[in-house]
Amino acid sequence: MNHHPFSITAIAIYAGFNALLLLVTGLLLTFSRPMTGPSGWPIVCGLVFLTVGAFIGAAIYGLLSRREWGRKILCGGLLFCLPLNVIAIFPVLQNHRMTTGNTLLQTACMLASIAAIRYLTKKQIVRTPSEEPRSEHPTNFQNRPADEEERPFTFDRRGHSEE
Numbered sequence: 001m002n003h004h005p006f007s008i009t010a011i012a013i014y015a016g017f018n019a020l021l022l023l024v025t026g027l028l029l030t031f032s033r034p035m036t037g038p039s040g041w042p043i044v045c046g047l048v049f050l051t052v053g054a055f056i057g058a059a060i061y062g063l064l065s066r067r068e069w070g071r072k073i074l075c076g077g078l079l080f081c082l083p084l085n086v087i088a089i090f091p092v093l094q095n096h097r098m099t100t101g102n103t104l105l106q107t108a109c110m111l112a113s114i115a116a117i118r119y120l121t122k123k124q125i126v127r128t129p130s131e132e133p134r135s136e137h138p139t140n141f142q143n144r145p146a147d148e149e150e151r152p153f154t155f156d157r158r159g160h161s162e163e
Contacts, residue, residue: 004064008125011116012060015074018081018113019060022053052080063125071120078113085110 004012029046056077062070089106091097 004066007119007123008063008066011074011119012064014112014116015056015060015063015078018078019053019056022049022056022081026050026053052077063120066125071125075117075120078117082110082113085113 026046026049029042029049031046032042055073059070059073059077063074064070085106089098089103
């Protein structure tokens with residue numbers, strides 16, 4: 001069983017929420033009726049959000065399996081989310097107004113993204129070869145002592161080995 005540091009688990013959960021929000025927003029923008037005439041920007045933005053959400057979802061798998069590509073993709077995805085948090089503070093849609101709660105939430109999300117990016121760029125999350133799971137398969141010759149001799153394996157009639 002793989003044990004992950006608490007910080008990696010917390011970053012994965014936070015990134016999962018970001019990915020989920022990007023996927024839902026992307027679906028809404030892509031398949032909803034345009035609000036402001038026949039322009040195609042909502043569909044393009046929706047497709048970009050869907051793509052980035054899928055990349056962040058894949059990066060979470062890479063992060064939890066402690067691969068370098070997962071760390072790099074997740075840093076890029078969280079960097080993509082920073083300007084979106086800034087834009088979300090201000091009322092961009094009609095009949096919306098700026099609220100204290102939304103401003104605090106978006107500020108907290110920006111700080112969490114910055115902290116996660118700093119952690120991922122400063123700490124080594126990649127598994128070292130000594131941490132890799134070992135295979136107990138008999139064809140794995142790396143884990144077997146060099147002086148061990150090959151012996152044929154046979155069963156007697158009762159199903160027990162002859163040793």
